[in-house]
Amino acid sequence: MDLSMLWYLVPSVIMFTAGVFGFITRRNMIAMLISLELILNSADLNFVIFNRFLFPGQMEGMIFTLFAIAIAAAETAVAIAIIINIYRSLGNTDINSAKEMRH
Amino acid sequence: MDYSQFGAMLPELIILGLFLIVFLFDTFCGEGQKKMLTPFTTILFGLATVAIWLIPSSGEAIFGGMYVDDTACKAMKAILNIGVFIVFLQSAKWTESDEVAIRKGEFYELILVTLFGMYLMISARHFLLFIIGLESASLPLAALVAFNKKHYESHEAAVKYILTAVFSSAILMAGLSYIYALSGGSLYFGDIAEAIASGSRSGLLIVGLAFLIAGIGFKLSLVPFHLWTADVYQGAPTAITSYLSVVSKGAAAYAFFIIFVQVFGAVYSDLWEWMMYAVIILTITVGNLFAMRQKNMKRFMAFSSISQAGYIMLGVMAGNFGLASMMFYIFVYIVSNLGAFAVISAIENKTGKLSMDDYDGLHKTNPWLSFAMTLAMFSLAGIPPFAGFFSKILIFTSVTSTGSMALYMLVLIALINTIISLYYYLLVVKAIWIKPGDAKVEAFRSSTGERIAIWLCVAGIVFFGLVPYIYDYCYDAVKTAYGLLI
Numbered sequence: 001m002d003l004s005m006l007w008y009l010v011p012s013v014i015m016f017t018a019g020v021f022g023f024i025t026r027r028n029m030i031a032m033l034i035s036l037e038l039i040l041n042s043a044d045l046n047f048v049i050f051n052r053f054l055f056p057g058q059m060e061g062m063i064f065t066l067f068a069i070a071i072a073a074a075e076t077a078v079a080i081a082i083i084i085n086i087y088r089s090l091g092n093t094d095i096n097s098a099k100e101m102r103h
Numbered sequence: 104m105d106y107s108q109f110g111a112m113l114p115e116l117i118i119l120g121l122f123l124i125v126f127l128f129d130t131f132c133g134e135g136q137k138k139m140l141t142p143f144t145t146i147l148f149g150l151a152t153v154a155i156w157l158i159p160s161s162g163e164a165i166f167g168g169m170y171v172d173d174t175a176c177k178a179m180k181a182i183l184n185i186g187v188f189i190v191f192l193q194s195a196k197w198t199e200s201d202e203v204a205i206r207k208g209e210f211y212e213l214i215l216v217t218l219f220g221m222y223l224m225i226s227a228r229h230f231l232l233f234i235i236g237l238e239s240a241s242l243p244l245a246a247l248v249a250f251n252k253k254h255y256e257s258h259e260a261a262v263k264y265i266l267t268a269v270f271s272s273a274i275l276m277a278g279l280s281y282i283y284a285l286s287g288g289s290l291y292f293g294d295i296a297e298a299i300a301s302g303s304r305s306g307l308l309i310v311g312l313a314f315l316i317a318g319i320g321f322k323l324s325l326v327p328f329h330l331w332t333a334d335v336y337q338g339a340p341t342a343i344t345s346y347l348s349v350v351s352k353g354a355a356a357y358a359f360f361i362i363f364v365q366v367f368g369a370v371y372s373d374l375w376e377w378m379m380y381a382v383i384i385l386t387i388t389v390g391n392l393f394a395m396r397q398k399n400m401k402r403f404m405a406f407s408s409i410s411q412a413g414y415i416m417l418g419v420m421a422g423n424f425g426l427a428s429m430m431f432y433i434f435v436y437i438v439s440n441l442g443a444f445a446v447i448s449a450i451e452n453k454t455g456k457l458s459m460d461d462y463d464g465l466h467k468t469n470p471w472l473s474f475a476m477t478l479a480m481f482s483l484a485g486i487p488p489f490a491g492f493f494s495k496i497l498i499f500t501s502v503t504s505t506g507s508m509a510l511y512m513l514v515l516i517a518l519i520n521t522i523i524s525l526y527y528y529l530l531v532v533k534a535i536w537i538k539p540g541d542a543k544v545e546a547f548r549s550s551t552g553e554r555i556a557i558w559l560c561v562a563g564i565v566f567f568g569l570v571p572y573i574y575d576y577c578y579d580a581v582k583t584a585y586g587l588l589i
Contacts, residue, residue: 016277019273023270029262029266032266033269036266036269036270036273039270039277040269042277043276043277043279043280044280046277046280046281046283047280047283050280050284051288054288055287055288058288058289060231060283060288060289060290061288063231064230064231064234064283064290067231067234068234068276071234071238071272075238075242075265075268075269078242078246079245079262079265079266079269081246082245082249082258082261082262082265083262085249085252085258085261086258086262089255089258095262098259098262098263100255100259101256101259101260101333101334101338
């Protein structure tokens with residue numbers, strides 16, 4: 001069975017929306033980080049879909065995705081290191097308790 | 104593959120080599136030589152800055168056109184280098200403090216890595232290289248923001264910075280994936296520009312452009328995307344705040360110009376002129392209005408830098424003449440803002456005071472610091488005959504020379520905002536010179552590095568406007584690289 005491009009794009013859009021929604025509504029920093037990963041993965045998925053269906057002779061989208069995955073991993077590593085620091089000083093990872101600086 | 108191509112990346116190779124030297128020195132030197140690290144790095148970086156000013160740009164497009172080192176890119180790199188050099192000088196005292204001294208090597212290494220990333224961002228002509236440069240410029244910065252391990256504010260600022268930075272780059276990549284669908288299968292700037300010029304103005308393109316503006320706007324702290332700025336600037340160590348506010352902003356502004364004018368120039372008046380129009384007006388106005396009510400000096404400088412980013416972005420509306428004016432504006436902004444930050448960090452290092460009320464009567468005890476701060480504030484506000492006046496005139500001239508009525512209105516709004524900004528810049532001057540009462544900061548002698556940094560900034564503020572060499576340098580660089588102006 002041949003699936004058209006739309007069947008792949010819809011999950012990607014759902015992932016993007018869920019990511020943005022989760023980033024805005026979730027108050028736990030780890031959950032926010034997971035939402036960010038959803039957005040990044042939806043962008044990667046888009047690149048692969050467009051490459052596979054629209055430009056099958058080329059590879060740039062796939063190569064971009066490989067680099068984007070590595071970059072996302074680096075971002076997560078730095079973010080988790082910083083969240084651990086916050087956890088040590090606050091005892092939780094709730095973004096609402098990080099409000100020392102607010103004027 | 105032809106490895107001799109790497110020879111055309113000379114500025115990057117210099118910074119990478121410097122990073123390796125500093126890293127090896129930091130790792131293998133004994134305890135006794137550890138205190139040599141600061142002067143060693145600063146002097147080597149000064150030599151690298153001179154080298155990057157002097158070497159001619161190769162002008163070649165290498166790696167199939169992914170990387171270009173034309174005269175304009177090289178001039179921008181040289182300007183950023185001056186900014187980093189001043190940051191190194193003014194932070195020398197801070198790196199020797201008890202808390203930081205043991206890991207000051209990391210400070211220099213991370214700054215050099217982010218500078219390397221910014222170089223790639225400036226020279227990239229392919230979106231993959233651009234994203235890699237952007238990320239290697241913004242991820243180490245999060246580690247730098249969290250550098251004050253024992254201060255809670257530093258961690259809070261870092262978590263706010265990293266979450267918004269990752270969010271913005273995720274949005275940027277999503278926008279890029281939509282652009283990729285319309286690009287004919289290539290991520291080269293040139294190929295995308297051709298595909299956009301001949302293609303239709305679809306909804307996908309509008310969404311992609313909006314996401315790109317949002318993604319890079321986060322790095323530049325343009326207004327709907329500025330909410331992280333004040334908290335991060337306040338919580339980060341002062342040396343990092345000054346680095347964030349000038350150098351990283353300058354690199355992002357240049358990359359923004361290249362992407363939007365060179366890649367999406369064909370759809371300028373159709374699609375993104377009105378987007379940038381709204382963003383610039385909001386940025387200048389909101390930055391100004393919020394700056395008025397700030398009492399903490401670092402928060403105050405954060406909102407002032409938001410509104411200055413709006414003035415820098417005016418250059419995007421005016422083509423290649425705008426680029427030259429924008430580079431000059433960034434250069435002047437570097438010396439003015441770093442002058443103010445050098446005074447702030449000198450006072451913070453000595454007394455730990457950061458509130459604007461602590462500056463009351465500063466002239467009685469520290470006349471030279473007061474003098475430097477006053478000049479920096481006058482230059483940021485754009486009072487003649489200081490450099491800030493000339494940079495504002497040039498960027499306004501470049502925008503009005505496009506002859507569009509809507510852009511005349513934009514310049515008028517920016518002019519009104521300049522007058523509003525005078526109010527809060529002069530609040531600092533008033534606190535220093537006019538407010539009655541005894542000084543709250545005792546007389547002290549600032550360290551050698553801080554003094555050199557302040558003198559360099561004061562010299563820049565006084566002479567950059569009066570000596571036309573600097574503007575001619577930017578103008579010629581842009582003219583050689585991209586041809587006819589306007």
